[in-house]
Amino acid sequence: MYVAVKGGEAAIRNAHKLLADRRRGDRDVASIQLDQIVEQMSLAVDRVMAEGSLYDPELAALAIKQARGDLIEAIFLVRAYRTTLARFGYTKSLETAQMRIERRISATFKDLPGGQLLGPTFDYTHRLLDPELADDTPIEAPEQRDEPDVPTPRVTDILGHGGMIEEDGELPEGAVAGDLTREPLTFPLERDLRLQALARGDEGFLLGLAYSTQRGYARSHPFVGEIRIGEVEVELEVAELDFPLTLGSIRVTECQMVNQFKGSSKQPPQFTRGYGLVFGQSERKAMSMSLCDRALRARELGEDITATAQDEEFVISHSDNVQSTGFVEHLKLPHYVDFQAELDLIRRMRAEHERNRLEGEETKEAAE
Amino acid sequence: MIKENTQSTQTGGAPDLQRKAAMALLAQATAQEIAAFWAEWSDKPDVETLRGPETGLVMLRGRIGGGGAPFNLGEATVTRATVRLGNGSVGHAYALGRHREKVRLAAVFDALWQRPECRQDVQQGVLEPIANRLKQEQEATRAETAATKVDFFTMVRGDD
Known part of the structure; x- marks a missing residue:
């Protein structure tokens, strides 16, 4: 028998509203803009594009913002988005x-x-935290060399x-x-x-x-x-x-x-x-x-x-x-009925175990 | 599909290459610059949109080992549009990303480029500025990269 249980709509609605609030954080701090993410969190954007398997920096930045910086959640969002679009074709091989x-x-x-x-590159940096980056210190233009x-x-x-x-x-x-x-x-x-x-x-x-x-x-x-x-x-x-x-x-x-x-x-x-x-x-x-x-x-x-x-x-x-x-995260979704069945099973196993134990004792007593 | 029957695609060869180069530049225009070129364009034709602008995906291909058989690397967003001008000229545009208005205008300029009386103006007013910007950006990147080139030298040790 399958029993559908409804409930929690209001809780879910409020949880998502709370998520939106926590994502925004302190309203006195400026909201992060997508171009800031594209320009200044570019390697996070690259990772979301690579594992989301969709090249589009602005979309990856939006996904990062929506996922509160959780990159796997952002990758998930990008993968879901791509299923909404038609495929125009296969490109020629990149050279x-x-x-x-x-x-x-x-x-x-x-x-x-x-x-x-x-x-x-990060290579040859000393991996020492740079307190100057905490402020908006102007950054020099890079060197150029005519070659x-x-x-x-x-x-x-x-x-x-x-x-x-x-x-x-x-x-x-x-x-x-x-x-x-x-x-x-x-x-x-x-x-x-x-x-x-x-x-x-x-x-x-x-x-x-x-x-x-x-x-x-x-x-x-x-x-x-x-x-x-x-x-x-x-x-x-x-x-x-x-x-x-x-x-x-x-x-x-x-x-x-x-x-x-x-x-x-x-x-x-x-x-x-x-x-x-x-x-x-x-x-x-x-x-x-x-x-x-x-x-x-x-x-x-x-x-x-x-x-x-x-x-x-x-x-x-x-x-x-x-x-x-x-698959890992689905484990946290309601499994009440599955678990009820498991509970029922383990109760029966334990009862059987107890019966066997008592029978064993009786046989032992009879033998003595 | 709307098959072309304008002279440029029928003849093949050099005109095709010219149009390919023109369309490549239009695809690499920024949304802002192409909007500015259109705003400045005098004598704007009537534009009928035949397709799009619409965003979809292309599957990008790499090659095994860099030069071997193709494999599917991952997708990219692409926007395309096809327009017809009042004079009948049909233009196409495809570009990476989701900038619909940019791609629509790129299709308009492709259609204009195919009109012999407009080609010079498109070339000078649109394509050359885009090409110059791309060249400048690419040369700056190249010079910045070149500044990080390792110059090896050998240390002479001992006293001779």
Whole structure:
């Protein structure tokens, strides 16, 4: 029998009104504006875009404001929003080799063509809190340096010339990139679907798994071949025009992880690779993604699957924080009827236990 | 879909490339600047909106390893519009984001650009200012990035 119980409308209404009040906070403090979030909380905006899997800085800022800064809640809001919109199509592939670079480093080649460009990085800061930021102290304009516009080839292409490193990944002839927003996942996956899942996966979850590979669970001896951050053009082919349209540019972070060797009787040993590509400026996520991508290629590369980070079904099924939070957090919603059934069951089990105990005592007494 | 039959898309080749470049600049205009160009535009034509402006999504694709097979990276919001001017010229626009009025005006300027008598004015009054702003912004970013380039030098140790 199913019994519907109604109630709590007024409580819910008032709770949401209270939420709106607490979100606003002290009315004497100015309300935070979306452009302030976009400009000054830009890495939070980037994380919401990456894991919300929707590139739109203003929307991500709105989601952050609405979620009171709870980024997973904000990601949830963005994911819900995207379901209300029609899909116009699939863009042409982003050409990260043509990126307008804002940061580009390699841990494998000191003197790479185009140079090591540090960009706006936290690296080499002392991680000391800066009390001046508490005030509105004017900030100087950044330095500029006139340099000829030299090409910045990808490190993997430089290494690739000698065949010392495997090529960019290909899919079987005629394969169309899978899309997990359209088709439910069925394991095992091809690398394209894994990369899509990893690109929207939770940064903390992937960071932990990436760290586990460094600590010896599926060790792959990684080096950062290259990290590059910058803007790439987006092009879309549309039915009404005979040429691909430029829609604008987006900022992405790309990580090329170079890992230890693979060879066979037919092929001399070469470096293997893991790949990370993430919306916005997020090199921790891009690095984690590339380490997880490499670990998850164990089957393809004929490696023993011994560690969690190599377990595709485990990693991909638990990497999405909207799914994870939905299932974990649903536990707090009313389960009164379920729990009533459990209570009933445990009462019967306890009664049976008691009966058995008494019967046992009687048998024992009779035997004596 | 509204298929073009204006000269520029029929002939292919160079005119297409010119229009592609023009539409790319219009897509990258800011809402404010394109509104200002339209406000200054003399002899405004009648504009009929055939589609939109409407916001939807595109799925952005990356490439495995940076240059390999495509994979689906994530989506972006895109707004598109199609307009017809009083003289029959049809213009399209698509741009990242949700700025509907900006995209509608971009479609208007695309339609104007296709009219030989207007092209020069669109080029000078609209496209060039957008191109100049983008160039300045990109060069500033490049120079700022270049200032963070590491110049390695070797320390000479010991006394020789």
